[in-house]
Amino acid sequence: xxxAYAAHDERLQRNVAIKMIRETCGDEQAQRxxxxxxxxxxxxxxxxxxxxxxxxxxxxxxxxVMELLEGESLAERLDRGPLSVADAVxxxxxxxxxxxxxxxxxxxxxxxxxxxVFLTAHGPKVLDFGLARNxxxxxxxxxxxxxxxxxxxxxxxxTPHYMSPEQLQGHSVxxxxxxxxxxxxxxxxxxxxxxxxxxxxxxxxHAVLYEPPATIGSSPDLAPLDRIIRRVLARRPEDRYxxxxxxxxxxRAVSHPPLSxxxxxxxxxxxxxxxxxxxxxxxxxxxxxxxxxxxxxxSVSGLGSLVVRSSLTASHFAGPSTDFKAIARExxxxxxxxxxxxxxxxxxxxxxxLVEAPSGTLIWSHAAQVALRxxxxxxxxxxxxxxxxxxxxxxxRGLHAEARRAGQRYGL
Numbered sequence: 001x002x003x004a005y006a007a008h009d010e011r012l013q014r015n016v017a018i019k020m021i022r023e024t025c026g027d028e029q030a031q032r033x034x035x036x037x038x039x040x041x042x043x044x045x046x047x048x049x050x051x052x053x054x055x056x057x058x059x060x061x062x063x064x065v066m067e068l069l070e071g072e073s074l075a076e077r078l079d080r081g082p083l084s085v086a087d088a089v090x091x092x093x094x095x096x097x098x099x100x101x102x103x104x105x106x107x108x109x110x111x112x113x114x115x116x117v118f119l120t121a122h123g124p125k126v127l128d129f130g131l132a133r134n135x136x137x138x139x140x141x142x143x144x145x146x147x148x149x150x151x152x153x154x155x156x157x158x159t160p161h162y163m164s165p166e167q168l169q170g171h172s173v174x175x176x177x178x179x180x181x182x183x184x185x186x187x188x189x190x191x192x193x194x195x196x197x198x199x200x201x202x203x204x205x206h207a208v209l210y211e212p213p214a215t216i217g218s219s220p221d222l223a224p225l226d227r228i229i230r231r232v233l234a235r236r237p238e239d240r241y242x243x244x245x246x247x248x249x250x251x252r253a254v255s256h257p258p259l260s261x262x263x264x265x266x267x268x269x270x271x272x273x274x275x276x277x278x279x280x281x282x283x284x285x286x287x288x289x290x291x292x293x294x295x296x297x298x299s300v301s302g303l304g305s306l307v308v309r310s311s312l313t314a315s316h317f318a319g320p321s322t323d324f325k326a327i328a329r330e331x332x333x334x335x336x337x338x339x340x341x342x343x344x345x346x347x348x349x350x351x352x353x354l355v356e357a358p359s360g361t362l363i364w365s366h367a368a369q370v371a372l373r374x375x376x377x378x379x380x381x382x383x384x385x386x387x388x389x390x391x392x393x394x395x396x397r398g399l400h401a402e403a404r405r406a407g408q409r410y411g412l
Contacts, residue, residue, distance in 0.1 A: 002019050002020065002021055002022065002034070003019070003020055003021075003022050004017050004018065004019045004020075005017065005018045005019075005020075006068055007065075007068075009053075009065070015068045016053060016065050016066065016067065016068050017065070017066050017067065017068045017069070018063055018064070018065055018066075019063065019064045019066065020058075020061055020062070020063045020064075021034050021061055021062060031062055033131075034062050034064075035055075035062060036129070038052060038055040038062070038064045038129075039055075040102075040107050040129040040134070041064075041066075041127075041129045042055065043105055043107070044098075044101050044102055044105055044107065046097065046098055046101040047097075047122070047123065048094045048095065048097045048098035048101075048123060048124055048125060048126060049098045049101060049102070049125065049126050049127075050066055050067060050069065050118070050125045050126065050127035051066060051067045052064060052065070052066050053065045053066060053067065066127075069118045069120055069125055069127075070120060070121070071118060071119045071120040071121065072118070072119055073114065073115050073116075073117065073118050073119070074091065074114040074115070074117040074118070074119055074124070074185070074189070075113070075114035075115040075117075077114075077119055078114055078188060078189065078192065081192050082188075082189060082190055082191055082192035083189045083190065085190065085221075085222070085225065085255070087189075088186065088189040088190050089251060089255045090123070091117070091119065091123075091124050091189065092182065092185070092186050092189070092251060093248055093251060093252065094123045094124040094125075095112070095117060095124055095126060095182055095185070096182060096244040096245070096247055096248040096251070097244075097248065098124075098125075098126040099112075099126070099175070099178050099179070099182065099244040100243065100244040100245050100248070102126075102178070103175040103178070103243065103244060106134055107129075107133070107134055108133050108173060108174060108175060108177060108178055109126065109129065109131070109178050109181075110131040110133055110167070110173060110177065110178070111128065111131040111159060111162075112126070112162060112178055112181035112182060112185065113159045113161070113162045113181065113185070114185060114188065115128075116128040117185070133173075160196075160201055160204040160205060160208070161184065161194050161195070161196055161197070161204060162180075162181040162184045162185065163177075163180075163181070163208065164176065164177040164180035164181065164208075164237070165180075165208055165209050165235045165236075166237055168205050168208055168209060169209075174237065175243060175244070176237035176238075176240045177237070178244070179232050179240050179241055179243075179244060179247060180232060180233060180237075180240065182232065182244070182247070183195070183228075183229050183231075183232030183233045183240075184196065184233065186225075186228075186229055186232075187213065187214075187216060187229050187233070190216045190217075190222075190225065191214070191216055193214075195213045195214070195229075195233065196208045196211070196213065209235070210361060212334070212335070212356040212359075212361065212363065213229070213230070213233050215230075215270075215334070216229065223270075223307070224254035225251075225254060225255075227332060228247065228250055228251060228254065230334055232247060234358065234359070235359050236359075239325070239358060270306075270307045270308075270309070270332060270333040270334050270335065271300065271306055271307070271308050271309070271333060271335050271336070271337065271386070271390075272308070272309040272313065272314050272317075272327065272331050272333045272335075272336055272337070273293040273294075273296050273297045273300075273308075273309075273311070273314055273336075273337045274293065274314050274317055274318065274322070274327075274336060274337065274338050274339075275289050275290050275293055275314060275315060275317075275318040276288065276289045276290075276292060276293055276338075276339035276340060276341050276350070276352075277289065277320065277338075277339070277340045277341070278340075278341050278342075279340050279341065279342040280342060280343065282343045284343075285341065285343050285348060285372065288341055288348070288375060289341060290311070290315070292339075292341075292350075292375065292379065293311065293314065293337070293339070294311045295379050296337070296379055296382055296383060296386075297309075297310070297311050297314070299379060299383045300383055300386060300387075306390070309331050309333060313331055314331075316330075317331070322336070322338055322355075324336060324355060324356075324357040324358050324359070324360045325357070325358040325360075327357055327358075328357035328358035329358070333357055334356065334357055335354060335355070335356055335357060335363065335390065336354075336355050336356075336357050337352060337353070337354050337355075337382075337386065338352065338353050338355060339351060339352040339353070343372070346371055346372050347369055347370065347371060347372065348369070348370065348371075348372050348375055349367070349368070349369045350366075350367070350368055350369075350370070350375070350378055351365070351366070351367040352365065352366045352367075352382055352385075353365045354385070354386060354390075363390075364385055364386075364388075366381065366382060366385050368381065
């Protein structure tokens, strides 16, 4: 809806940018949003926020005079590929500093995306406050248009790839929505790919609301960054960082050398296989509740693209109920395999579920009934189901031989 011009301020002898509404977009609501952008941006004085010099009106068209930025947008930079960790982290820290300044003034940007982040020689600048919203209603006697309630009930505005679940669902949004967008941008900077992609708007909405995001890589130095991204992309706002400053503090803590270059995104990469639950106690088969998950853990632990927690760690979470949020936090995993066992004569029924943590979203499930002596042959199917569901690049080898060894070890 806007157009920007490079200009020269003759009074102060400086180059500036002038932003105006296009003549074809000059309806009353567009003008109110334009004034809202000007006032929101002018109310924040921060080195990582594009500075506003003046606002005014010419022949009925409002304009904003702002600093003229030299460099390129983050979107233009990403067109050439991902950034290294050493380059991406400072950009994100600058963005978080800008968000902290906004949020302290109770302003939510609501449209943070790579094209609204400008890279300059002095650091990133956050701009375009057209969708910014003040968390506090304007006083009844305030002059000019209010900075709230410019969105129709049930409508949402923003860019789907970077919109939080609560924003897509039309709920009220707070600072956590901006942090979600920052997490999606950090993911994109490190991988060169969007965290939530799709061929249509509806496919993108579905990905944001229901599909687990990928990981940025499996190397040890990327794991802490991946953990930060996963937390800030949590579907529930209360599961994200409490504020931008906290996220920035953790990002600084994990960004010491050695740092590696971001690479292709992979599906979730940290797995724990919990002890299976016996639906009916049986002295002859109770051992399977630990031995079968242990065999599965051994099979998938050889995959270089997957980090697998030990069976000893998993044993701490054995119990009748599963708290995926606690498991994700304490075991530092993003996917959990759970299962149940039920014996009927010489047959045993095994039901398993692969679940995203901490949300508890079901990724894949499998149910089979086999002869007791063939129980460890089922291990092969379960491991391949995990590999396929997580889109892992390598498949385990020699599973049949390992299953036979497991069966012999337990006398089956």
